[in-house]
Amino acid sequence: MAAAARSTALADVSKRGAFVRTVSPFRKCVSSEPDAKHPPESQRYHLYVSHACPWANRAVIVAALKKLSPKHLSISVVHPTWQRTRPDDPEDTHCGWAFASESDAPFTSPSGFGSFACKDVVPDTVNNCKFVRDLYDLSLSKLTDEERSAFPAQVRFTVPILWDKKLGVIVNNESSEIIRMLNTEFDNLEGVDTSLDLYPEAKRAAIDEANEWIYDGINNGVYKCGFATSQEAYEEAYNNLYESLNRLEKLLTDSPYVAGDTLTEVDVRLFVTLARFDDVYTVYFKATGGAIRTDFPAILNYCRRLCQLHPEIAQSINSEHIRVHYYTSHPVLNHYAVVPIGRGIEPFLSEPFQPVPLYFIPTR
Numbered sequence: 001m002a003a004a005a006r007s008t009a010l011a012d013v014s015k016r017g018a019f020v021r022t023v024s025p026f027r028k029c030v031s032s033e034p035d036a037k038h039p040p041e042s043q044r045y046h047l048y049v050s051h052a053c054p055w056a057n058r059a060v061i062v063a064a065l066k067k068l069s070p071k072h073l074s075i076s077v078v079h080p081t082w083q084r085t086r087p088d089d090p091e092d093t094h095c096g097w098a099f100a101s102e103s104d105a106p107f108t109s110p111s112g113f114g115s116f117a118c119k120d121v122v123p124d125t126v127n128n129c130k131f132v133r134d135l136y137d138l139s140l141s142k143l144t145d146e147e148r149s150a151f152p153a154q155v156r157f158t159v160p161i162l163w164d165k166k167l168g169v170i171v172n173n174e175s176s177e178i179i180r181m182l183n184t185e186f187d188n189l190e191g192v193d194t195s196l197d198l199y200p201e202a203k204r205a206a207i208d209e210a211n212e213w214i215y216d217g218i219n220n221g222v223y224k225c226g227f228a229t230s231q232e233a234y235e236e237a238y239n240n241l242y243e244s245l246n247r248l249e250k251l252l253t254d255s256p257y258v259a260g261d262t263l264t265e266v267d268v269r270l271f272v273t274l275a276r277f278d279d280v281y282t283v284y285f286k287a288t289g290g291a292i293r294t295d296f297p298a299i300l301n302y303c304r305r306l307c308q309l310h311p312e313i314a315q316s317i318n319s320e321h322i323r324v325h326y327y328t329s330h331p332v333l334n335h336y337a338v339v340p341i342g343r344g345i346e347p348f349l350s351e352p353f354q355p356v357p358l359y360f361i362p363t364r
């Protein structure tokens with residue numbers, strides 16, 4: 001059965017060494033339509049996230065911007081360092097996200113190195129699980145035979161997860177869909193910011209178009225660089241990444257947000273990758289062609305605008321979890337779990353942002 005699949009995204013590599021992301025299998029929706037299986041209700045749903053994970057960071061930002069969390073939506077935050085998820089079974093070497101309490105002893109890396117504090121973590125008070133994998137097992141055990149047969153053979157135990165506390169199942173584990181639900185489906189609950197629409201009708205075509213090249217070149221593009229297992233696949237991903245960043249630099253020289261003059265979901269989806277770029281992707285994922293704070297002034301200016309005008313975005317960044325996770329969780333990439341000293345993006349965001357167009361180019 002699907003729950004038996006025990007590897008992680010690092011194993012998702014094609015014959016020619018290119019990273020190919022596995023499709024998220026839980027794709028139900030919270031919906032305000034009559035008779036919906038998962039109707040919007042205050043405190044019915046729970047978000048499982050990692051502060052290190054860019055995909056989960058999207059959900060944390062949208063929940064905060066819409067004023068859904070913590071009043072209507074509760075959240076658990078895993079420890080940044082992956083652990084053996086079946087430590088008593090020598091045959092089962094899967095490593096993945098683990099829950100912890102702040103009072104727990106520090107974790108070591110899966111290869112047994114380092115000491116990483118249980119700081120800024122929130123345990124699983126909904127299901128009392130020790131590992132994110134356990135949540136998938138719980139939810140998979142409730143599938144009907146028909147549903148199970150439609151499930152992929154390989155299930156990755158990923159975050160974010162949107163969990164239905166009433167039915168005891170995962171609703172959805174795909175961040176791009178979770179943020180759309182958070183954006184609209186809870187708007188009837190008290191105190192939710194209904195004036196904020198991150199996917200407005202009039203901008204949908206522009207948002208969809210930008211999401212596509214930004215996902216391929218940048219969000220998933222950094223992973224294609226970092227998880228490639230052949231020179232050819234890495235170089236292809238690298239070229240695509242820097243072509244996309246140059247395209248973005250040009251766009252943001254003239255535009256305050258990616259899709260014009262207001263914040264939309266494309267900015268949230270993009271920012272979470274930019275926030276990890278300099279401390280992690282330039283080193284760990286071999287993105288050596290330029291860093292945001294030194295080589296992309298318009299992108300840096302845009303990050304400042306996002307964080308200063310939308311403080312929920314700035315508050316969602318946890319540079320320590322980010323660094324600790326990447327450098328300690330994949331022994332195959334960094335066996336000794338030595339974490340490079342990082343400066344974090346935060347100190348670079350406080351300088352006032354400039355209006356656009358960023359550069360005045362005289363016509364003669």
Ligand SMILES: N[C@@H](CCC(=O)N[C@@H](CS)C(=O)NCC(=O)O)C(=O)O
Nearest residue numbers: 008009053055157158159173174175
């Ligand atoms: N397409 C998913 C991707 C989520 C994802 O890959 N999350 C990573 C963390 S950055 C994860 O949980 N990986 C666990 C694993 O690969 O086993 C989404 O956008 O929600």
